[in-house]
Amino acid sequence: MSALVDRFATARDEGRAVLLGYLPVGFPSVDDSIAAMEAMVEAGVDVVEIGIPYSDPVLDGPIIEKAGEAALKAGVRVKDVVKAATAVTKVGAVPIVMTYYNPILQYGLDRFAADLAASGGVGVITPDLTPDVGEDWISAAEKHGLDHIFLVAPSTTPERLDMTVKASTGFVYATSLMGVTGERSTVSKQAEVLVKRTREAGAEYVCIGLGVSTGDQAAEVAGYADGVIVGTALVRTLVDAPTVEEGLASLRAKAAELAEGVRAR
Secondary structure, three states, rough: OHHHHHHHHHHHHHHOEEEEEEEOOOOHHHHHHHHHHEEEEEEEOOOOEEEEOOOOHHHHHHHHHHHHHHHHHOOOOOOHHHHHHHHEEEEHOOOEOOOOHHHHHHHHHHHHHHHHHHHHEEEEEOOOOOHHHHHHHHHHHHHOOOOEEEEEOOOHHHHHHHHHHHHHHOOOOEEEOOOOOOOOOOOOHHHHHHHHHHHHHHOOEEEEEOOOOOOOHHHHHHOOEEEEOOOOHHHHHOEEEEEEEEHHHHHHHHHHHHHHHHHOO
16 A cells, blocks of 8 residues: 555545645745645645646646746756655655656656655656556556556546546546636536546546635535645745745645645535
8 A cells, every 4th residue: 555545545534535735846946845845734735746847838727837937947857856755755744746747758767756756755647648658657657666647537438537547546636627727716517427437437536636726615525536636726825925935824824724625524
């Protein structure tokens, strides 16, 4: 059992969902982004999704894209994710990585998997990689004991849903709607149906991402999903803040609100 699966099992025993919080490494700086990840954990985040900024973020909404561009201009590198994962592990959360496939490919599949595992990282979400073309990455991840996490969407056919569930370890990432990341006033009604379909295909743990931005929405999703994934609402606290200190305070408040939501079931 991986540390990620263990965290889901523990939360299930407690009668609640897991809160997964996304932040890109390197924004506002590498050290500040690590401080932000630590602040999220202190406020109740169970799993930290460490994002690797990418120059062609086709699935990212404007807030995450803005933070990623700033991080790249400041000189962030793939290796910085190792430093972040080490810090997240030390404060008691489970670190996983969210990244497009090309940065891993350029870094080297085996090298990336080995370095991440050595830092305490336990898994990787690859939103632009599907299992049928991801054999090389799956092999590298399994060699170093990393969970390989793939995505399903409301439009995913039954055949591809079955394939994705079989290829995923840790959990299955279910996107509640089609489109780029971002906050929504309501969570898509397709989300609960997708979770049901994914479980029927054999998934043990299913997490919902895209759209959750409030404690009430987190509580709603926690009523039917095993995990609630929040990105844009958390990144926005840092993007909109006039100073790093104010951003961290706002981030803590938002993370605490979301943590209360997933524990309200």
